[in-house]
Amino acid sequence: MFLSKLKDAVNSVSGGEAAILMGFDGIPVDSYDKETRLDIETVGMEFSVVFKDVRKAAELLEAGTAEEITVRTDKMATVLRTVNDAYFIAMALSNDGNLGKARYVVRVLAPTLNQDLQ
Amino acid sequence: MFLSKLKDAVNSVSGGEAAILMGFDGIPVDSYDKETRLDIETVGMEFSVVFKDVRKAAELLEAGTAEEITVRTDKMATVLRTVNDAYFIAMALSNDGNLGKARYVVRVLAPTLNQDLQ
Numbered sequence: 001m002f003l004s005k006l007k008d009a010v011n012s013v014s015g016g017e018a019a020i021l022m023g024f025d026g027i028p029v030d031s032y033d034k035e036t037r038l039d040i041e042t043v044g045m046e047f048s049v050v051f052k053d054v055r056k057a058a059e060l061l062e063a064g065t066a067e068e069i070t071v072r073t074d075k076m077a078t079v080l081r082t083v084n085d086a087y088f089i090a091m092a093l094s095n096d097g098n099l100g101k102a103r104y105v106v107r108v109l110a111p112t113l114n115q116d117l118q
Numbered sequence: 119m120f121l122s123k124l125k126d127a128v129n130s131v132s133g134g135e136a137a138i139l140m141g142f143d144g145i146p147v148d149s150y151d152k153e154t155r156l157d158i159e160t161v162g163m164e165f166s167v168v169f170k171d172v173r174k175a176a177e178l179l180e181a182g183t184a185e186e187i188t189v190r191t192d193k194m195a196t197v198l199r200t201v202n203d204a205y206f207i208a209m210a211l212s213n214d215g216n217l218g219k220a221r222y223v224v225r226v227l228a229p230t231l232n233q234d235l236q
Contacts, residue, residue: 046175046178047175049171049175050168050172053168053171054189057168058189058191060164064192064193064213065192066189066190066191067191068188068190069187069190070186070188071176071184071187072185072186072187073176073182073184073185074182
């Protein structure tokens with residue numbers, strides 16, 4: 001259920017490499033990767049900490065609820081998006097991948113995964 | 119020098135509200151804001167912590183050097199970009215602002231600020 005949706009999402013993005021549905025506690029629900037050298041579980045775990053910091057910062061600043069974070073390095077890009085209070089999605093793509101498309105795909109995916117989680 | 123560049127950057131982005139050049143130690147160099155309710159210094163300080171976490175995470179993951187982070191909440195968006203090892207730029211925009219343009223403007227601004235800082 002989750003896997004096929006994550007797989008479709010990754011494959012619909014140019015440069016898409018991997019995606020994971022994960023709890024903010026760092027425990028993965030399901031993940032898909034396209035035979036990449038990338039360990040998406042570790043990426044998710046590391047960034048779950050960051051995501052929590054960002055949410056805390058945004059609340060402190062009364063800047064609203066953090067919905068989406070993108071991180072670009074010289075090697076790759078990652079899109080993180082809140083699914084609900086307990087879960088988030090992370091999608092990793094190559095540095096020359098279509099980040100705009102990835103943000104769109106993940107934004108559309110989040111509410112359908114939220115329904116599946118109920 | 120810094121101020122006029124930050125101001126031009128903010129005003130060239132639809133929905134642009136404020137920008138700051140700041141050290142990773144949280145000490146601001148210069149900032150500009152468009153009569154906004156937003157305290158860009160506080161935003162910068164909070165996110166300097168996040169930025170450091172992300173850089174650490176990216177290094178741990180051997181995912182390269184974190185160059186750019188965007189954070190979207192239901193109220194606003196922020197683009198952060200590394201200028202060099204010691205400084206970064208943050209630009210805040212309204213939630214319906216042009217995030218793609220902001221990323222572009224900040225990417226072009228970073229190397230010119232880096233030269234000014236030498």
